[in-house]
Amino acid sequence: MKLETKAGLFFTGALALAGVLIFRTEKLEIGGKRNQTERFTYFDQVAGLNLQSKVLVAGVRVGEVRTIALENGKARVVIGLSNECPIYGDATVSLGSIGILGEKFVDLDPGHSAKGPFPEGKPLPSKAGVSLDNLMETLAGIGKDVKGVTQALNESIGGEQGRQKLDEIVDNIRQLTGEMRAMAQENHGAINHTLANVEAISAELKDRLPKLAQQFETVGKNLNAILEENRPELKGIMGDVRKLAASFQGSADNIKSLTDKLNRGEGTIGKLLNDETTVKKINEAVDNLNGLLGGVGKMDFRLDMNGAQWDKRKDSRVGLDLEIAPQPDYWYAIGLGSTPDGKIAESTRTVTKLDPITGQPVTVLEKSQYVTSDRALTASAQFAKRIGPAVFSAGIVEGKGGGGLEFRTLEGDRLRLGVLAYDFSKRDDKPNPRYRFTTSYQFWKGAYVQAGIQDIGNKDLRTVFFGGGLRWRDEDLKKLVGLAGVAK
Numbered sequence: 001m002k003l004e005t006k007a008g009l010f011f012t013g014a015l016a017l018a019g020v021l022i023f024r025t026e027k028l029e030i031g032g033k034r035n036q037t038e039r040f041t042y043f044d045q046v047a048g049l050n051l052q053s054k055v056l057v058a059g060v061r062v063g064e065v066r067t068i069a070l071e072n073g074k075a076r077v078v079i080g081l082s083n084e085c086p087i088y089g090d091a092t093v094s095l096g097s098i099g100i101l102g103e104k105f106v107d108l109d110p111g112h113s114a115k116g117p118f119p120e121g122k123p124l125p126s127k128a129g130v131s132l133d134n135l136m137e138t139l140a141g142i143g144k145d146v147k148g149v150t151q152a153l154n155e156s157i158g159g160e161q162g163r164q165k166l167d168e169i170v171d172n173i174r175q176l177t178g179e180m181r182a183m184a185q186e187n188h189g190a191i192n193h194t195l196a197n198v199e200a201i202s203a204e205l206k207d208r209l210p211k212l213a214q215q216f217e218t219v220g221k222n223l224n225a226i227l228e229e230n231r232p233e234l235k236g237i238m239g240d241v242r243k244l245a246a247s248f249q250g251s252a253d254n255i256k257s258l259t260d261k262l263n264r265g266e267g268t269i270g271k272l273l274n275d276e277t278t279v280k281k282i283n284e285a286v287d288n289l290n291g292l293l294g295g296v297g298k299m300d301f302r303l304d305m306n307g308a309q310w311d312k313r314k315d316s317r318v319g320l321d322l323e324i325a326p327q328p329d330y331w332y333a334i335g336l337g338s339t340p341d342g343k344i345a346e347s348t349r350t351v352t353k354l355d356p357i358t359g360q361p362v363t364v365l366e367k368s369q370y371v372t373s374d375r376a377l378t379a380s381a382q383f384a385k386r387i388g389p390a391v392f393s394a395g396i397v398e399g400k401g402g403g404g405l406e407f408r409t410l411e412g413d414r415l416r417l418g419v420l421a422y423d424f425s426k427r428d429d430k431p432n433p434r435y436r437f438t439t440s441y442q443f444w445k446g447a448y449v450q451a452g453i454q455d456i457g458n459k460d461l462r463t464v465f466f467g468g469g470l471r472w473r474d475e476d477l478k479k480l481v482g483l484a485g486v487a488k
Contacts (some may be wrong), residue, residue, distance in 0.1 A: 036063060036080040041093050041124040046075040048104040049095060055079050055106045056096075067104060079106055087124070089115030094127045204359045210355070260447070282479055300474040301326040304335075308450060308467025315340035317465070321380075328386070335380040339398055341434070342462075397422035398436075414442040432457035446471040 046068060055063035063081040070076070081087070088111035096107040111118070118124070184191075301322040309316050317339045325331035348367050355362050380393030380404075394403035402422025409415050420436040438452035449468040455461040 016183065021317065025430060029420075035083055037083055038078055038080055039118075039124055040076060040078045042071070042076055043095060043126050044074060044128070046077060046104075047076070048097070048102075049106070053105055055081065055108055057085060057108050057110055064110065077106070079108075081108075085110065088112055088120055091118050091124055092127055093124050101357045145390065163414070182307075195251065201357070201359065208354065229260045245292075276378045296392070300331075301477050302331075303472045303477060304469060304473065305386045306450065306453075306467060306469025308461050308465040310340050310454065310465050311465030315364075323384075330383070330385045331394065333380070333384055337380070337398060338377050338420060341376075341398075391418075398423075402434075412442070414448075416440045430461065434458070440469075442471065446473070446476065 015019050017139060039380045049065065049068065051065055051067040051068065056062050062085040063079050066078040068075060068077050079093075085108075087108070088227070091111035092109045094107045095104055095110075097104045108124075111437050128214050137445050144480050160284030200319070218479070221319070246422065300323075302325070304321040304323075305319070307316060307318045319335055319337035319339075321333060321335035321337075323331045323333045348365050350363055351363050351366050352363055354360070375400075378398040380399075382397065384391055384393040386392075386408075391406045391408060392403070393406070395401075397403070397420060400423035402420065404418055404420035406416055418437075420438070422434055423430070424433045426432070434454070435456040436452060436454050439446050439448060439455060440450035442448035447468065447470055449466075451466045454463050454465055
């Protein structure tokens, strides 16, 4: 290989190495601005900030200052950011400096991803950072305040008059301490007597506390004995509850078996229900009867029988509701129900306690609150208006004025979520209005389950409930009326 070729190759390699070193040293990016995104912001003052100043995120360089210009009395700063540094909707920028006299840089807080990307063309919000100028202004203010305080002290206690005031203060303190010493000497006997009384009381309490502990232990043993004596009765009650639950389960299985047979068309009733001709005739008869009754034939009737178990008060609620709908978007709802509404009651009793000062037994009245159930048959009558999935209602709710909002969704309104507010009177046994949140899901035909919370606004009366029920629509009621006619 010729010498000229070797020299050319060496020179070319040296240039390439120098280029790589320049790129790595200056942190240049191949492609220039194509790998960066421009953003801009406004500062009240940018003294010390220069072009090519760093833009840092958590101390890491992610860009540089492109331009600085004056716009409407503020500094408009354009920065170039690496595409690898996304910024979000709550991003902010501020000016910072490396050390007290170090170079200034733009400190960027990129924000949080949950806020979404920062919009293009919108200035980044800026906030004032800690700078040497701000520090000097703060120190100047502190110095001014210190100077004012020292001047006031000098005017107050400086000179002959100030020394006289200090002497008077010292004399007053000396006189006060002397009076306190004399008072302590005069009342020395009373103080000793008080301490002796405290010691006597503590000694008496030391003697009585073991006796009180023994009495409490005796009461606990008596309670355990009572529970042991009534344990067979408690076991019998729990056995009866299990039998009742098993009976309910058997009844539910029988009902399901019966409905399955009806759906398959087994038996006389099943054939009638599944025979289209019979059903058609029954519906025609019902339609003719409704026509004779006038406008009733244009109305839809919906019947709802339900029940629920109140968890906190161990009681149940049963209800029968009827909806009469002249039009699909509004109807009238009437119902009867037996609701175990809770009430706050108060009781007093006389108990004997030891006086903490004298140690002697004294008689006092103890008050306690408890919740009772007020079961009564109540009536409801409301007007309901439907707008989309929302149903608004108002009228009489369980004998009290009230209203509610319910959302009905899924096919056939199978899922319902609603809240009911009523009984807005404020009483000692019920401080706040009654609010009831109910959710229900119709899982098979007209059968549904429900759960909710009663008395959300009254902490002592609040309880959850679980239950279910059956709903019959207008077409179901027509079938039942037709079957009743056939049975006759």
